[in-house]
Structures are given as C-alpha cells and as structure tokens.
Amino acid sequence: MSDIIEIENLSFSYTSETTILKDMSFSIRPGTFVAIAGPNGAGKSSLLNLMCRALKPKSGRIRVDAVAIESYSTQALAAKVAVVRQELVPVFGFTVIETVLMARTPYYGSMGFESKADREIANEALQATDTARFASRPLTSLSSGERQRVFIARALAQNSPIMLLDEPTNFLDLKHQVGVYDLLKAAQVEKGKTIVAVTHDINLAGQYCDEILLLGADSSYHIGKTKTVLVPERIKEIFDIDVFAGRIGREEFFIPLGKFAKNHKKTDKGLKNI
Amino acid sequence: MKQLLTPKKLAIRVGSALLLLAAVMFVCSMIGTETVSLKAVFTGGGTEASINPDYVIFFRIRLPRIILAGLVGAALACAGVVFQVLLRNPLADPYILGISSGAGLGAIIAVISGFNWTLWGRSPIAVFAFSGALGTIWLVWFIGRLTGKFHVTGLLLAGVVVNAFFSALMMFLTSIAKSDQVYATIFWLMGNMKEGDFLVLWIAAGCVVGGIVALFYIGPQLNALSFGADDARSMGVNVAGTRIIAFGIAAGITAVSVSLSGLIGFVGLVVPHGVRLVLGPDHRQLLPLSGIAGAIFLVIADTLARVIVAPAQLPVGVVTAIVGGPLFLILLVKYSRKVNWLK
Secondary structure, three states: OOOOEEEEEEEEOOOOOOOOEEEEEEEEOOOOEEEEEOOOOOOHHHHHHHHOOOOOOOEEEEEEOOEEHHHOOHHHHHHHEEEEOOOOOOOOOOEHHHHHHHHHHHHOOOOOOOOHHHHHHHHHHHHHOOOHHHOOOEHHHOOHHHHHHHHHHHHHHOOOOEEEEEOOOOOOOHHHHHHHHHHHHHHHHHHOOEEEEEOOOHHHHHHHOOEEEEEOOOOOEEEEEHHHHOOHHHHHHHHOOEEEEEEEOOEEEEEEEOOOOOOOOOOOOOEEOO | OOOOOOHHHHHHHHHHHHHHHHHHHHHHHHOOOOOOOHHHHOOOOEOOOOEOHHHHHHHHHHHHHHHHHHHHHHHHHHHHHHHHHHOOOOOOOOOOOOHHHHHHHHHHHHHHHOOOOOEOOEOHHHHHHHHHHHHHHHHHHHHHHHOOOOOHHHHHHHHHHHHHHHHHHHHHHHHHOOHHHHHHHHHHHOOOOOOOOHHHHHHHHHHHHHHHHHHHHOHHHHHHHOOOHHHHHHOOOOHHHHHHHHHHHHHHHHHHHHHHHOOOOOHHHHHHHHHHHHHOOOHHHHHHHHHHHHHHHHHHHHHHHHHOOOOOOOOHHHHHHHHHHHHHHHHHHHHOOOOOOOO
16 A cells, blocks of 8 residues: 655755754555654654645655645545644634534535534544533533543544644543543554654553654654664653663553652663663 | 534524514614604605605604614624634624724714715715725734734734724824814714615615625634634635635624714624523524624614613613623623633
C-alpha cells in the first residue's frame, strides 16, 4: 500500500530569521499510529498544523493520499483529515451531541439539517468514546478528560482515514491519559485509522505508537519504530536531560532525572537499570 | 436523541413565535392616545371630503410604525447574534465595531449642513447615517484585515479606536452646532421610530427579512465557527466565505435599521442572550427566534414609548434599556444555573 501522508523536503518558519522545520522528509503508511515528540518550540504543533493545512510550508511538499495537500477543497480535506486541537472551550454552551454532529456540517441537507445517516455516525462516535451517557450535557459542564473524549468523538464522526491530535492528554490525570490512548489505539486497530499525535509523554508513546518522530530544537529529527528511536542516548540529546531507563516486561520506560534527584550522579550515558 | 433540533421542531417554534408576534403587533396597534375602532377601520378610507380618521390612524400611522419597530428589532437582534459568534465574544452587539459612531457622525453632519431634501420620504439624516454606518464598518474591516486575516483582537481594537475617533469628531461638531441642531441630533441618537413612507418600509423589510433568511442558511457553518476558525475549517467549513456573508449581512441590516430609527441600544445584546439562555446556542434556531423575539421586544418597547408620557413621546432607546436591563437580569439569574457556560 502506498503512503497516506508523504512529506518531502519540508521547511517551515514563522519569521525569516528563525527556522523551525528544515528540509524534512518522511512518510506515514496507512493504519499506523505515529507520535510526534520533542522539546518545546521544536515545531511539533507547527508540523501538525502543516499536515492539516492550517499553516503553509515555506518550501517542500505535503501529499495526503497521493494528492498535494494544497489542491484539496476545504471539504475534501476534511473528509481525509480530522484534527483534535488542544483543549478549547467554545464561547457558547453547545451540548455534547450537538458538538459531535458538527463534524457532519459539510454533509447537511439543503435546509441545514443532518440526515439520519449523519445521526447514526455521530451516535457511533459517542458510543466508541463512551460519551453517549452525557450526550445532552453542555460541553462546559464536563471535566477536561470527558471533553477531550468528546472532541475525539467529533473527529471520529468526520469519518476520515487520518486523525491528527495536538497533545491529546494535556491536563488529564493518569487514568484519563491512558483512556485517551486506549481510545486512539482502538480507532487504529478497529477502524484502520492513521493517527498522528503530538505528545510530551514518550512513555505512553512508547507503549501505544508504532512509530515516533522525535524533533530536536535544532531542526534535527529522527523517525522510525518507537523501539529503535527511543533510546536513552537520543532522549538525553534531544531533550537535554539525564534520564533513567527501565524495563517492565517488554516495555521500556524513561524517567527524567533532575539536578536534585536523590542519590543521583550525572552520567554521560543514561542509567540503565533493572 | 429527543433533545436534538429537528426541522419539524424548529418549524413549530418559529410558527408559534410568528403567531405571538402577530398577536403582539395587533394588540399594540390598538393601543394609543386615540381609541381606534376596528369596525370603523375596515369600512375603508372614506372619501376625500370626509376621511375616515380610524382608517388613517390605523393604516397610515400606527401600522407602519409597528412594522418598522418589528423590522428594526429583528435586524438588531440577528446582527447581535452574528457579531457575537463571529467575534466569539458574548459582549458583542451590532454596534461593537463602530457602526453607531459612524452613523451618528453621518447624522450630525446632515443636521449641521442643514440639508433640506428628502429621499423616498426620508430625511438627509437617514441617508447620511446609512452611509456613515456602512463606511465605518468597511473601514474597521479594512483596518482589521491589515492586522492579519480576520484577527478577532485586531478587528475589535480597530472597532474601538474608530469608534472613539468618530465619537470625538461627533462631539466636536456638536459643540460648534446651534442648540436646535444639537437637540435634533441628540434626539436621533436616542433612537426613535418615525412613521415613514411605505416604499421605504417595504425596501427595508425586503433587506431585513432576506438577510435573516440568508443567515439561517449558514446557521450550521456559524455553529462550527463557534469553535474557532481552525476547528471549523478542519471540519470542512468554508470559513472565509461564511464570515464574509455573515459579516456583510449583519453590517447591512444594522445600517438599514440605524438609518430608519437612530441608535437603539440593548436589543442586539439582550435578545440573542435571552434566546440562547432559554433555547440553546444552535444558530439554526437562534437566528430566526432572536429575530422574532427582537421584533416583539421592540414593538412592545415602542408602544410603551408612545403611551407612557402621552401625548409626548419617549425615545424608544430609553425604553429598551429600562425594560431590557431588568428583564435580562431575571433571565440571567434564572437560567445560568441550568447552563453554566457563562462561567
């Protein structure tokens, strides 16, 4: 199968003096779960916004499903790519079901109402994200974790093969972090979605994602299988921290070590333990 | 999913609201300093020698004024809805981007120049206010664009600055004007319903009703825009097109209503919030029902303005603020427990 997202010699910057992304090339196969990680300001969110055309590249090409991203109409691109942005609360109190149904806006009939099929799609998304039980509550009355699931439901209701998420576990407690990743994994496995998530949590990424793209602050990048990319030396280099690496079963975990960590001597190589 | 809005539910609600509007308009047309007998009204206009006073009062004076109040109320309420969602700001009203000062400046220029012509039975004040309103909104839009593609903060700041500048010009002109001119200007600024030519009324009705119907059709897009431009775009909504249409229509119907009746505050802020508090934020319902509620509100307010200090008349803008303020507070307290998005 051909790649669903292809990025070729992509460069991006907000001003002419600074460079965020430089000459980046990679591609994503359909049905993979990819994490984008890296330090603040490395361009993770910018890359995500480039992949949904919210930003324009300085140079280089992005192809979605073998077609140049700029040649899509707004509606056609929405049929390919759904986006879950960082936590945002709308000004007005839409309910959960109203919010999820909005994903169907481009398909509404001439009178501006959804069809029965649209409702079924929305209901399915509510079920899949376990949000159906508060479908009629306003978004603002939900907790952050519940609200994040609603936005994922809305993205699912777009019925697009690709889902992009910007820090989907931001502000969530441990249980809800895992809950969100379970949900995404289910969407990947059961519906064959291609999922790209920006995250700060390399441990969750290591557990759930097939591939990871590590962006460095100096416009360097590493992409590949999570197991091969996430090694202590590289994490140390990219995030500029000392790190403790350990293993539970077949999963490898990384814990950052601060200057004041007890009984910790800064080493050149990350500590490997257990 | 019984809580979802369906076309049938919407049609029933809009239909009953329209019936209520018709009833209110009928009752208000019966109220006034002169008692009008319906029976006498429908005997016809009478002959030139002996005109039927009931007919003249009803069809030539009260009805046009009530229709005008309804149109202005509907226009302001709908424009308020649109500006609130486009700027994603609950404090927005039709005048937020400086339309009021532009119209006011136009009006005072017309008063000071002492023009003495009329256009379709309308004074130069109306024509100048209309041009001032549209010119200002264009200027604010233009400056806003310079700060970036529909940058909400840029647009709001441009509105605030243009508003302040034109208000200063207005005050300057007022301070050098003669006292009778000042009085005319201030009276206009307070907002008044004037019986006018039927032709103007029909043109205005066409603009306002057409505008509201068009806005209804972009209701789903406006819903998506409540989540911000990026989100709406990634859901497949044509953001630029929706904004231009919504902005143009809202500015247009506001300018029409300002030129017809001066500055009437509060309707454009209070009515959309009231309807939203009771029925929710879905624009497919919010737009038509705010329009009708705005019409009902202003028809009643104008009737009060006509009769409270009869035979003198109050500016209707005074009544809308006095009646609308407490009414809104009651709604706010009653419903904000139900919907806590105000927090």
